[in-house]
Amino acid sequence: MYANSRVPESAQTGIHERLAELVERHRREPFRKPILDYNRAAFEAAMVAWGGEKPLILDAACGTGASSVLLARQNPDAFVIGVDQSLARLATAKGELPANLCLVRADLVDFWRLLAERGVKLARHCLFYPNPWPKIGHLSRRWHGHAVFPVLPRLGGVIECRSNWRIYVEEFAFALGLLLGREIGWEAFAPGEPLGEPVSPFERKYRDSGLSLYRCVVDLREGG
Numbered sequence: 001m002y003a004n005s006r007v008p009e010s011a012q013t014g015i016h017e018r019l020a021e022l023v024e025r026h027r028r029e030p031f032r033k034p035i036l037d038y039n040r041a042a043f044e045a046a047m048v049a050w051g052g053e054k055p056l057i058l059d060a061a062c063g064t065g066a067s068s069v070l071l072a073r074q075n076p077d078a079f080v081i082g083v084d085q086s087l088a089r090l091a092t093a094k095g096e097l098p099a100n101l102c103l104v105r106a107d108l109v110d111f112w113r114l115l116a117e118r119g120v121k122l123a124r125h126c127l128f129y130p131n132p133w134p135k136i137g138h139l140s141r142r143w144h145g146h147a148v149f150p151v152l153p154r155l156g157g158v159i160e161c162r163s164n165w166r167i168y169v170e171e172f173a174f175a176l177g178l179l180l181g182r183e184i185g186w187e188a189f190a191p192g193e194p195l196g197e198p199v200s201p202f203e204r205k206y207r208d209s210g211l212s213l214y215r216c217v218v219d220l221r222e223g224g
């Protein structure tokens, strides 16, 4: 049945007690996992498609690419790269894609590091509805608990994480705040702002299920 989504069930009632320690460890220790060839190839193809001129928007874990299409249409002067590891999801991207969009299959753990290595600065960085991994033991699978997380603020841009699990967004803001050395806020929001359309299939499903939604938006551009 459609529109029967629920808030992720978790034994956690607030920010994970080990998150601060984990973020500090990831900040201190270099992340050495080798970058796989298929991610390097996907990255190079995306860089060629972008061309390096227009402001760059990254739709990180774009799923079917519906949010990437929306971002590309809303920002005709920018270029959008939508990245997802699932070929099956990307393959459902519908219709002709806007010329200022490319969808690539890659693992973000490598793709983010390649962007940082190349010195690419984003204009906007969207993380819409990441898998929540709500079990206490799954902290390191959430993006802010992952070893790659310290790379994200290096990419700059206006970074935005959205979730239907309040704790995910609270943790994301807390972990980003630890890396940036300042307090970062988060908020509940009504989907569809400002244009009246949910940004992605997951947002639509959660809205239609009557769930509360949360987001953390931070301007990491120079002077932002």
Ligand SMILES: C[S@@+](CC[C@H](N)C(=O)[O-])C[C@H]1O[C@@H](n2cnc3c(N)ncnc32)[C@H](O)[C@@H]1O
Binding pocket: 060, 061, 062, 063, 064, 067, 083, 084, 085, 086, 089, 106, 107, 108, 109, 127, 128, 129, 130, 131, 200, 201, 202, 203
């Ligand atoms: C809950 S879905 C959200 C999809 C889309 N952003 C939306 O809002 O409709 C999470 C997506 O994250 C993708 N994903 C998870 N881990 C990933 C990784 N390491 N690299 C790239 N994509 C990943 C999954 O394939 C899936 O499409």
